[in-house]
Amino acid sequence: MPQSDLDVQRSTRGTKQKPSGSSVENTKIQEPNDKHPLLTPTREQYDKQGMIAAIREQFRISWHGIHGANHWARVLHHGITIGTERSADLLVIELFAFLHDSQRHSDGGDYYHGRRGAEYARSLNTVYFELSAPRIDALCEAIEHHSGGKVHDQATIQTCWDADRLDLGRVSITPSPKFLSQEAVKHIDQAYRWSRDHRNRADYRELEL
Numbered sequence: 735m736p737q738s739d740l741d742v743q744r745s746t747r748g749t750k751q752k753p754s755g756s757s758v759e760n761t762k763i764q765e766p767n768d769k770h771p772l773l774t775p776t777r778e779q780y781d782k783q784g785m786i787a788a789i790r791e792q793f794r795i796s797w798h799g800i801h802g803a804n805h806w807a808r809v810l811h812h813g814i815t816i817g818t819e820r821s822a823d824l825l826v827i828e829l830f831a832f833l834h835d836s837q838r839h840s841d842g843g844d845y846y847h848g849r850r851g852a853e854y855a856r857s858l859n860t861v862y863f864e865l866s867a868p869r870i871d872a873l874c875e876a877i878e879h880h881s882g883g884k885v886h887d888q889a890t891i892q893t894c895w896d897a898d899r900l901d902l903g904r905v906s907i908t909p910s911p912k913f914l915s916q917e918a919v920k921h922i923d924q925a926y927r928w929s930r931d932h933r934n935r936a937d938y939r940e941l942e943l
């Protein structure tokens with residue numbers, strides 16, 4: 735596991751090869767079925783298991799914490815739900831769910847985690863997934879600015895932010911319609927209940943992240 739910013743930079747910059755000998759356990763992702771109703775299929779395949787293993791191997795904060803896999807699972811669910819309705823880019827949205835908090839150094843204020851996350855996402859392109867220039871740019875923009883309180887006119891980017899904000903109930907915040915798309919506003923009450931009900935449950939196990 736990286737021990738410093740420098741190590742993180744070394745491990746995330748310019749390495750367009752999959753790490754060898756990744757030995758993270760319990761990172762298998764199952765395809766959606768009746769047992770895994772939260773996981774909606776995306777139309778494009780990528781090396782999800784490899785990517786999740788790589789993220790987990792370098793993850794610095796609690797896997798079970800407020801910015802860990804439980805949160806990602808709910809962001810994924812919200813993002814795919816809203817993104818489908820908005821005809822947005824579902825692969826970018828899915829990758830956002832897994833990557834946007836991947837470079838946090840703490841669960842508290844961490845101003846640059848979005849920027850680090852965007853750099854990390856770019857370093858993984860062509861390793862675990864293949865995004866064209868406009869798509870990786872959209873993913874990186876969504877990640878870099880996801881905690882900046884902005885709204886965006888691009889459906890894919892706004893859907894990423896919608897999905898993250900809809901899970902604010904886990905820290906006792908009711909999502910504000912002011913920062914959400916119209917499609918997302920419809921889900922506030924349900925998402926809030928889900929965040930509160932599931933804050934001590936391991937949603938990620940349902941998704942087998």
Ligand SMILES: [Fe+2]
Pocket residue numbers: 801805809834835898
């Ligand atoms: Fe988040």
